[in-house]
Amino acid sequence: MRSRKTNGGVKRLRDRLSLIGAALLFIVVGGAGFVLADNFHIGLIWVQLAWVSVGFFAIVGWDYRIQFRSMSFIFFFVAWLVINLLTFVLVKSHFGWLYWLAAAFVELFFFYATASWLFGLRPPSRRGD
16 A cells, blocks of 8 residues: 555655756757747847747736637737737836836736736736635
8 A cells, every 4th residue: 555655755756757847948949049039130129029029928927818709808918928928128218227117017917907807807816726
């Protein structure tokens, strides 16, 4: 008869290996983006924009994944993604990374407030829901 502690240890090991694998995949894909940009003489800002948009979708889009069945919400999300990218480019190019972090906080506040106002959606209370 197996004990529960053994299964918990296997799960913990599997979780840690998955986390390490995801980190290595992130490094390889991210590095490949910058190598390809260098090889094809593409500005690095485009690679950064791609990562910012992926991050925006992963962080904010995941919270409202059920809402992507609605075309009006899809249009709203895409429009806000464009606003997010413009904010990134303008603030980063004129002020730098530190100010962009503050601008991103303000911009995400307005995103959640607008989503609440237009669609009646509440911001997620915590991760994992």
